[in-house]
Amino acid sequence: MNYEKSNMMIKVKSVNKWYGKIQVLNDCSLNVSKGEVIVVCGPSGSGKSSLIKTINGLEPVNSGEIIVSGISVTDKSTNLDQMRSKIGMVFQNFELFPHMNVTENIKLGQTKVLRRTNEEAEQKAQALLERVDLTEHAHKYPSQLSGGQQQRVAIARGLAMEPMAMLFDEPTSALDPEMINEVLDVMVKLAKEGMTMMVVTHEMGFARKVADRVVFMDYGKIIEDAPSQDFFGSPRSDRAQEFLSKVLNH
Amino acid sequence: MFELDFSVIVIPANSSLLWEGIKMTFLLAGLAIVGGLILGTFLALLRIAKIPILSQISAAYVNFFRSLPLILVIFWFFFLVPLIVGRPVGAFTSVLVAFILFEAAYYSEIIRAGINSVRLGQLAAARAIGLTYIQSMRYVVLPQAFRAMTPILLTQAIILFQDTALVYVVGLRDFLVSAEIIANRDQRLVEMFLFVALVYFVLCFTASMGVKYYQKRINNEL
Numbered sequence: 001m002n003y004e005k006s007n008m009m010i011k012v013k014s015v016n017k018w019y020g021k022i023q024v025l026n027d028c029s030l031n032v033s034k035g036e037v038i039v040v041c042g043p044s045g046s047g048k049s050s051l052i053k054t055i056n057g058l059e060p061v062n063s064g065e066i067i068v069s070g071i072s073v074t075d076k077s078t079n080l081d082q083m084r085s086k087i088g089m090v091f092q093n094f095e096l097f098p099h100m101n102v103t104e105n106i107k108l109g110q111t112k113v114l115r116r117t118n119e120e121a122e123q124k125a126q127a128l129l130e131r132v133d134l135t136e137h138a139h140k141y142p143s144q145l146s147g148g149q150q151q152r153v154a155i156a157r158g159l160a161m162e163p164m165a166m167l168f169d170e171p172t173s174a175l176d177p178e179m180i181n182e183v184l185d186v187m188v189k190l191a192k193e194g195m196t197m198m199v200v201t202h203e204m205g206f207a208r209k210v211a212d213r214v215v216f217m218d219y220g221k222i223i224e225d226a227p228s229q230d231f232f233g234s235p236r237s238d239r240a241q242e243f244l245s246k247v248l249n250h
Numbered sequence: 251m252f253e254l255d256f257s258v259i260v261i262p263a264n265s266s267l268l269w270e271g272i273k274m275t276f277l278l279a280g281l282a283i284v285g286g287l288i289l290g291t292f293l294a295l296l297r298i299a300k301i302p303i304l305s306q307i308s309a310a311y312v313n314f315f316r317s318l319p320l321i322l323v324i325f326w327f328f329f330l331v332p333l334i335v336g337r338p339v340g341a342f343t344s345v346l347v348a349f350i351l352f353e354a355a356y357y358s359e360i361i362r363a364g365i366n367s368v369r370l371g372q373l374a375a376a377r378a379i380g381l382t383y384i385q386s387m388r389y390v391v392l393p394q395a396f397r398a399m400t401p402i403l404l405t406q407a408i409i410l411f412q413d414t415a416l417v418y419v420v421g422l423r424d425f426l427v428s429a430e431i432i433a434n435r436d437q438r439l440v441e442m443f444l445f446v447a448l449v450y451f452v453l454c455f456t457a458s459m460g461v462k463y464y465q466k467r468i469n470n471e472l
């Protein structure tokens with residue numbers, strides 16, 4: 001195996017996906033190397049969530065191939081449950097489990113999927129809560145936390161599985177403006193520690209700061225895939241320019 | 251008019267017969283609720299599974315039992331179960347089977363609605379951390395579904411408790427039948443049936459007040 005291959009974390013090859021008659025992914029190809037941070041942006045309905053969800057097999061593809069760390073996600077014989085446990089995912093609406101407290105949320109996957117003991121899982125949860133600065137909320141329920149705090153717990157829940165990559169689907173777009181930064185700060189820290197990340201977001205400040213590349217989608221197609229300096233310097237497509245001027249000016 | 255004499259209830263022989271009767275009523279209702287819930291959950295999971303044949307079977311089952319009067323199902327199983335197993339099984343077993351199969355149809359619809367009330371994102375989040383479909387249901391979706399559905403499930407349980415009086419038709423000695431035996435033997439029909447009504451009323455009314463209170467509490471929480 002050559003160096004480049006083993007350094008590849010996510011490989012998306014000519015993926016097509018339909019919901020009934022609507023094509024939501026149109027011949028999408030994308031490579032993410034180990035440690036890279038990719039920001040995915042584009043207008044609403046352009047297929048960003050669909051792309052993210054196909055990468056950890058939450059949504060099937062109609063054709064094409066997706067390989068994560070050498071293992072095919074689109075191959076029928078792959079154990080997707082095991083695969084997913086190695087890819088963290090953070091949702092727009094947090095999706096913490098409301099009937100469990102913060103610690104239990106972070107422990108569930110550890111005990112049921114990784115089969116860690118209760119003590120190990122508890123220790124890991126505590127360490128992660130420290131990392132996202134929520135130690136004093138360990139025994140609260142999600143409904144008792146602010147949106148920003150909930151999203152940080154969701155990130156901790158993903159990290160508890162010690163994933164090889166993290167996927168974020170608009171992690172700050174459901175948040176009140178004053179809470180956006182506390183979540184972005186955690187993500188910036190994560191990026192600087194070398195986590196491979198794919199982030200759907202319109203936070204262009206975040207993109208400028210940590211993204212290696214920016215991917216722009218429109219109508220299910222990847223229109224641009226450029227190093228972030230190039231993308232912000234001068235996006236090649238008119239659609240991306242138009243989009244960028246909108247998100248940067250509001 | 252004749253005089254009412256409720257002392258008939260406290261004659262030791264009578265009160266112990268009534269006590270046996272009420273125990274039978276509770277035992278039957280309790281086992282039917284537990285059995286109905288287990289089978290009902292199973293049916294609900296089949297119904298929402300993305301395997302057409304399984305969900306069709308479950309739907310057919312539910313529609314079938316919901317289209318029959320309970321009393322007919324009780325009768326049926328009283329005669330049918332012994333034929334199927336090839337030996338007498340006793341009124342209790344046949345009635346219990348009938349109640350579980352019948353109630354499961356109602357429970358499954360309640361539970362299915364409960365599962366559908368849980369946001370789809372919860373299942374996605376559970377799957378995303380690597381839980382299997384079954385684990386996701388077990389640890390994430392069902393606990394939330396049951397929490398939302400508890401008041402309706404309890405209300406259905408109260409209805410079932412009342413419906414157990416239908417075992418009268420196969421002569422099983424529940425509370426009502428025990429009271430009737432005394433009523434006829436001691437010629438105290440009015441007293442005994444008033445007493446039975448009062449007991450059912452107090453038990454069920456208290457229980458439904460409890461459910462209302464609980465419903466208010468979870469409404470405040472959500």
Ligand SMILES: Nc1ncnc2c1ncn2[C@@H]1O[C@H](COP(=O)(O)OP(=O)(O)O)[C@@H](O)[C@H]1O
Pocket residue numbers: 019022024042043044045046047048049050051
């Ligand atoms: N489960 C679904 N069933 C049918 N259509 C869907 C479903 N999810 C998304 N879509 C459609 O697919 C398109 C892309 O959606 P999505 O990937 O969520 O876009 P984005 O995240 O960029 O807003 C949209 O037109 C949306 O309406």
Ligand SMILES: [Mg+2]
Pocket residue numbers: 048049050169170
């Ligand atoms: Mg989206």
